[in-house]
Amino acid sequence: MPSTKVVTIGRYAIADEIASGGMASVHLGRLNGAVGFSRTVAIKRMHPHIAKDEEFVSMFIDEARLAARIRHPNVVQTLDVVQEDGELLLVMEYVHGVQLSLLQRLASRSGERTPVAVVAAIVAGMLRGLHAAHEATDERGAPLEIVHRDVSPHNVMVGVDGVPRVIDFGVAKAEGRLQHSSSGQLKGKVPYMAPEQVRGEPVTRRTDVFAAGAVAWEALVGRRLFRAENDAAIIGQVLSLEIEPPSQVEPSIPPGYDQVVMRALERKPERRYASALEMARALEAAGPVATPAQVAELVEQIARETLDKRSALVGHVESAPTIPVHKPEERRIIVEPIPAEARRSRAEPTSGGPPIGLFAALVGVAAIAGAAWLIGRELLREAPETVSPPGAPVMLAMPSASTPSAAPVSVSASVSAKPKPRPIKLP
Numbered sequence: 001m002p003s004t005k006v007v008t009i010g011r012y013a014i015a016d017e018i019a020s021g022g023m024a025s026v027h028l029g030r031l032n033g034a035v036g037f038s039r040t041v042a043i044k045r046m047h048p049h050i051a052k053d054e055e056f057v058s059m060f061i062d063e064a065r066l067a068a069r070i071r072h073p074n075v076v077q078t079l080d081v082v083q084e085d086g087e088l089l090l091v092m093e094y095v096h097g098v099q100l101s102l103l104q105r106l107a108s109r110s111g112e113r114t115p116v117a118v119v120a121a122i123v124a125g126m127l128r129g130l131h132a133a134h135e136a137t138d139e140r141g142a143p144l145e146i147v148h149r150d151v152s153p154h155n156v157m158v159g160v161d162g163v164p165r166v167i168d169f170g171v172a173k174a175e176g177r178l179q180h181s182s183s184g185q186l187k188g189k190v191p192y193m194a195p196e197q198v199r200g201e202p203v204t205r206r207t208d209v210f211a212a213g214a215v216a217w218e219a220l221v222g223r224r225l226f227r228a229e230n231d232a233a234i235i236g237q238v239l240s241l242e243i244e245p246p247s248q249v250e251p252s253i254p255p256g257y258d259q260v261v262m263r264a265l266e267r268k269p270e271r272r273y274a275s276a277l278e279m280a281r282a283l284e285a286a287g288p289v290a291t292p293a294q295v296a297e298l299v300e301q302i303a304r305e306t307l308d309k310r311s312a313l314v315g316h317v318e319s320a321p322t323i324p325v326h327k328p329e330e331r332r333i334i335v336e337p338i339p340a341e342a343r344r345s346r347a348e349p350t351s352g353g354p355p356i357g358l359f360a361a362l363v364g365v366a367a368i369a370g371a372a373w374l375i376g377r378e379l380l381r382e383a384p385e386t387v388s389p390p391g392a393p394v395m396l397a398m399p400s401a402s403t404p405s406a407a408p409v410s411v412s413a414s415v416s417a418k419p420k421p422r423p424i425k426l427p
Contacts, residue, residue: 006317008032010084012091014043015317018310023047023056023170028094028317031079040314041079044090051088063170064090066146069136074129076157076167092167096310097159098303100126100219104153106302108222116253117290118298119219120283125164126156127212127280133166134205134276146174147203150188151211153218158299160307162292173203190234191226195267198235206269209279213264213272216283220246220253220261239267256286 006013011032017025029043050056067078067090080091098106100122107114133146148155148169155168171188188197194210197203217225226237243265245258260282266272273279290298300307 006030009087009089010082012041012043012082012089013317014045014089015313017045018313023050023060024090028313029091030317031091038318040094040318042076042092042094044092046088048086051086057088059170060088060090062174063168063172066133066136066144066172066174067092067169069138069144070129070133070146070169072129072132073163074125074165075132076165094314095157095159095165096307096314097157097161097299098306099154100156100158100164100215101153102306103158103299103302104219104222106306110302112302113222113250114219114298115290116220116257117288118295119216120257120287121162121290121292121295122156122158122164123212123216123219124280124283124289126151126166126215127276127283129164129166130205130208130212131275131277131280133169133172134208144174146172147205148172148208148211149197149203150192151208151215152189152192153215154189156215158295160296160299162294162296162299164295190231190238191224193235193238194269195239196269198238204269205275206272209264209272209276210266210269212276212279213261216257216261216264217243217246220257221249223249254287257283260286 006015008014013030013032015028015030017027019026024044024046027043027045029041031037031039031041033039046056046060061081064078064081067075071077076095077093078090079093080089082089082091104114130148130151133148136144136146138144146169148166150168150171151166155166157165157167159165188211190198192211192214194203194207197207214225225243226234226241228234228237243262245255245262247253247255247258260279263282264272264279273282
């Protein structure tokens with residue numbers, strides 16, 4: 001059964017992780033808004049042991065900045081960034097669905113192969129999302145020149161709404177990034193890298209087109225394109241392996257798809273499609289394309305068990321009690337003015353004796369004035385100046401829990417805290 005422990009950071013309730021990578025873990029979460037408003041979200045939470053590493057923090061912030069500039073139905077939307085209590089969170093829309101990699105793996109286990117029309121719909125949607133990333137601009141309209149660099153089945157989420165979405169821009173290359181790759185450092189998954197990428201040469205949007213070609217080849221055929229025991233051997237295949245057209249590996253695939261996939265997999269960038277959008281249109285023209293409803297039904301059919309478990313976890317997140325992250329208590333003290341009559345009665349001397357009452361009153365007034373001056377000076381350092389209406393209580397935020405000594409004022413306090421694959425038949 002899913003855990004019901006949910007921790008609150010800021011206005012977000014965070015449940016147990018549903019995925020984990022080298023830099024961060026992904027959790028289901030809930031946005032807690034005003035007047036009972038809430039929304040289920042996905043929260044990428046940086047691992048605590050690297051949260052103080054400037055390079056990783058820069059990468060994390062870069063991902064948020066870049067993803068926030070891409071607005072398209074085929075890209076998972078970034079909603080918020082939270083840095084609080086030593087935590088760094090990237091809040092994204094929650095997509096109820098599964099990664100393309102899992103969808104392919106589940107289909108393979110059942111001895112089935114994803115219908116060509118569904119593959120065309122998923123890959124075309126992915127390509128349109130990539131095109132939106134490639135065309136993204138900054139606040140001034142200048143091109144960001146984003147290259148995803150990690151296009152793979154793992155970074156395509158297929159929702160139960162039948163819409164594929166590109167995720168994870170953590171290693172994307174772009175203009176104006178705070179953090180850049182070191183010379184000779186590879187970013188991405190080797191089996192989907194373009195030749196220029198593994199050689200450490202400059203990457204462009206055509207680099208993502210090559211990766212999309214590898215994703216399309218695997219989704220059509222039902223097996224990996226580049227397979228070897230280690231990354232070095234895979235790199236050798238990326239650079240020199242003779243790639244078979246999909247229809248030669250799986251004769252049931254219409255030959256029209258061969259031309260699209262093989263052009264995307266050209267080793268020279270200038271021979272590939274000039275843009276992801278151009279490839280998407282070519283793929284859609286090569287044969288039938290499934291509707292979102294047909295894609296959704298296939299996802300529900302193949303991944304039903306996984307989706308049911310995820311639904312149960314979402315239910316726990318939405319109903320579980322939250323445990324606030326510890327925050328220092330704040331003591332608020334209300335200092336109310338003393339009525340004039342009371343002040344006069346305290347200042348009047350007793351009959352037949354020295355004016356002790358008047359002397360005590362003067363001392364008390366001086367003490368109050370000094371304390372008020374000290375408190376006011378501390379408050380002005382942090383709080384904006386406010387003007388209270390005549391006769392209204394004066395609100396003073398006191399960091400200390402100690403109670404003021406006796407003085408001619410009224411004080412009240414409160415504390416607050418927080419075998420052979422077979423094609424699946426479409427309906």
